[in-house]
Amino acid sequence: MQKSTSRFGALNWDDLRYFLEVARTQRASAAARRLHVDHTTVARRVRELEAALGTILFDKSRVDGFTLTTDGQRLLRHADAVESAVHAASEQFAGTTQSLSGHVRIGSTEGFGCFFLSPQIARFTAVHDDVSIDVLPVPHFVSLSKREADMAITLERPERGQYVFTKLCDYRLRLYGSRDYFERRGPIRAVADLRHHPFIDYVADLAFSHELLYLNRTIPNVTASLRSTSVIAQYHAALQGNALAILPCFMATPNPDLVPILPDKIVVTRHFWLSSREDVRKLRRIVTLWDYLRAVADANRPLLMGESGEMNYVEP
Structure with a gap:
């Protein structure tokens, strides 16, 4: 358990972006299109994230694609909150300019x-x-x-x-x-x-x-x-x-x-x-x-x- 907590501390927002897109699309190829990367990059980043957390985040199959496990569903709640915070922070700083953007x-x-x-x-x-x-x-x-x-x-x-x-x-x-x-x-x-x-x-x-x-x-x-x-x-x-x-x-x-x-x-x-x-x-x-x-x-x-x-x- 201590080992998993230590590895969790090494997570960054980029890791969570890949996780979120796969969770939402249930396909590495679909997530890749939304992230503008190759699907092999998405699959590799998911494997690296699972290794960092010491758990399995997705059940993977050719028919159903990437389905969240119980730990994946737990991480989804946290990752979604992080994404919202990042968007809010970005908007706050962008709001210092006069023009509308985004x-x-x-x-x-x-x-x-x-x-x-x-x-x-x-x-x-x-x-x-x-x-x-x-x-x-x-x-x-x-x-x-x-x-x-x-x-x-x-x-x-x-x-x-x-x-x-x-x-x-x-x-x-x-x-x-x-x-x-x-x-x-x-x-x-x-x-x-x-x-x-x-x-x-x-x-x-x-x-x-x-x-x-x-x-x-x-x-x-x-x-x-x-x-x-x-x-x-x-x-x-x-x-x-x-x-x-x-x-x-x-x-x-x-x-x-x-x-x-x-x-x-x-x-x-x-x-x-x-x-x-x-x-x-x-x-x-x-x-x-x-x-x-x-x-x-x-x-x-x-x-x-x-x-x-x-x-x-x-x-x-």
């Missing part, structure tokens, strides 16, 4: 990230050119606890964990079809008429959130002829004029080739939540970007609610 990674739902968030973030980085931002518009949740992102925009409110969150905005979805579709099929005058039309929907067992499974709850007894895990794929499929799709208004309304169907009768309202870990929420770049995202969401309420097809911008 890196931020934002996870978002796919449609919102591509159609709304990216153009707004482009305006932000044009003004704050010492801030670099990764936008992750993916059809699944990103993990704040694993530091896959510093901030997240999600369909569901975080239920547990050390997070700060707020409701970013409401948004609406409506049923849309292309103008070509209606030229061939004719007008739809009642909800009952829809049972004769093909639809585009999510792959139910692969949907990352129950909030996405709104088609059959909104329009019962209809059939999807095409399914996709991607709302952007559904958007482009609807433009081909062969089926109808429920789409976010902020995606569909700006496109004159898409026409809302029974807009007063078929409407779905959902919410976006903005969240961040407590330990990074007070960083200047996070505070500034957080306030900016809330401002642009407020300024674009008509677009998000399907009342306008025009995007508004706010001075960052």
Whole structure:
């Protein structure tokens, strides 16, 4: 035991960086990409750290990758706290300058990230050119606890964990079809008429959130002829004029080739939540970007609610 304690005293932050990335990604190759090193370097640093501590931190297998042992889970808590302290110290000294700087990674739902968030973030980085931002518009949740992102925009409110969150905005979805579709099929005058039309929907067992499974709850007894895990794929499929799709208004309304169907009768309202870990929420770049995202969401309420097809911008 005394030998292990002595070796623990020789640890440094660089050792813990490698450990944290492997713990979060569960793959040496994925950790290597995030650290910008070769995967053999990551594996070697993990072995050296385990030797320094006199314990095994990961169970390793080809199938499951690097899985934390009990000692690994204990070290993770300490390493995570060290990382937070390093970030806070760096921010404190960086804060002595006037300019905003640093890196931020934002996870978002796919449609919102591509159609709304990216153009707004482009305006932000044009003004704050010492801030670099990764936008992750993916059809699944990103993990704040694993530091896959510093901030997240999600369909569901975080239920547990050390997070700060707020409701970013409401948004609406409506049923849309292309103008070509209606030229061939004719007008739809009642909800009952829809049972004769093909639809585009999510792959139910692969949907990352129950909030996405709104088609059959909104329009019962209809059939999807095409399914996709991607709302952007559904958007482009609807433009081909062969089926109808429920789409976010902020995606569909700006496109004159898409026409809302029974807009007063078929409407779905959902919410976006903005969240961040407590330990990074007070960083200047996070505070500034957080306030900016809330401002642009407020300024674009008509677009998000399907009342306008025009995007508004706010001075960052």
